Amino acid sequence: MVLFGPAGNSDSFYAEGYENTLSAAEWIKQQGLDIYEYSFGRGYRMSLDTAKIIGDEFKKNNIEISVHAPYFINFATQDKDLLAKTFNYIETGIKFLRAFGCSRLIFHPGSMGDQTREEAFILAKNRIGEFVNMLDSQKLLDGIYLCPETMGKSKQIGTYQEILEICALNKHLLPTFDFGHINALTQGALKSKKDYIKIFTKSLETIGTQRTQNCHIHFSKIQYSNKGEVKHLTFDDNIYGPDFLPLCEALIQLDLSPHIICESSGTMAEDAKKMKEIYLKTLGK
Numbered sequence: 220m221v222l223f224g225p226a227g228n229s230d231s232f233y234a235e236g237y238e239n240t241l242s243a244a245e246w247i248k249q250q251g252l253d254i255y256e257y258s259f260g261r262g263y264r265m266s267l268d269t270a271k272i273i274g275d276e277f278k279k280n281n282i283e284i285s286v287h288a289p290y291f292i293n294f295a296t297q298d299k300d301l302l303a304k305t306f307n308y309i310e311t312g313i314k315f316l317r318a319f320g321c322s323r324l325i326f327h328p329g330s331m332g333d334q335t336r337e338e339a340f341i342l343a344k345n346r347i348g349e350f351v352n353m354l355d356s357q358k359l360l361d362g363i364y365l366c367p368e369t370m371g372k373s374k375q376i377g378t379y380q381e382i383l384e385i386c387a388l389n390k391h392l393l394p395t396f397d398f399g400h401i402n403a404l405t406q407g408a409l410k411s412k413k414d415y416i417k418i419f420t421k422s423l424e425t426i427g428t429q430r431t432q433n434c435h436i437h438f439s440k441i442q443y444s445n446k447g448e449v450k451h452l453t454f455d456d457n458i459y460g461p462d463f464l465p466l467c468e469a470l471i472q473l474d475l476s477p478h479i480i481c482e483s484s485g486t487m488a489e490d491a492k493k494m495k496e497i498y499l500k501t502l503g504k
């Protein structure tokens with residue numbers, strides 16, 4: 220079963236008078252959606268006690284949460300302070316997963332800075348591998364997936380090939396395929412079912428069936444320039460893409476059951492619903 224849900228709260232959620240994430244669980248269930256991504260992009264501004272209360276509310280409504288770690292994470296950094304913080308952001312994220320009672324922590328691997336792409340990638344990959352193996356050996360990752368994300372800007376680490384190479388290092392690493400990012404980085408290359416099949420085939424070859432089937436997906440239309448991602452759009456866009464239908468057909472052909480989080484600007488729940496409708500309709504054909 221493919222699961223669908225929004226990243227954060229839609230504009231319509233607030234327009235209907237709801238004020239905080241505690242009410243989001245019931246609202247998402249009413250929309251017929253399955254999952255929800257909570258973003259700590261700008262830092263962990265919540266107590267673990269509050270996370271426990273929110274987690275209980277989501278569990279009551281049978282909506283699974285995933286957590287997005289802070290955007291400041293950079294495993295390729297040359298700055299010792301930022302590197303220490305990077306490790307800390309992941310460790311704190313794991314504490315929030317435990318408090319919410321959920322299993323997926325999504326993170327951006329980092330950016331090149333002044334290094335060559337090759338140097339930055341090798342550095343980030345080695346650090347992630349050592350760190351995750353260390354956490355794993357301490358039994359801190361039981362029931363948990365750390366999910367590095369494919370990125371949309373040319374200076375960021377995270378082509379899908381890089382993400383898969385990183386995920387091959389430990390079974391607790393699960394890819395987050397952000398297809399809006401991949402499309403932005405490749406100047407609109409995601410057009411047909413075979414474009415998605417190619418990515419999933421690489422994933423099957425690199426990390427195997429189980430993690431490919433259960434991978435994490437971000438999907439939204441994203442405006443791009445020659446340097447990649449500019450900004451997130453809504454499903455009303457018909458210039459930049461990508462379109463959901465070819466992905467949907469690839470998921471059905473390969474029998475995949477990912478979690479798909481919609482990151483549209485302001486209409487994330489509405490657009491997640493549109494994807495779920497397209498999926499169910501295509502499945503029924």
Ligand SMILES: [Zn+2]
Pocket residue numbers: 287325326327368
């Ligand atoms: Zn992200």
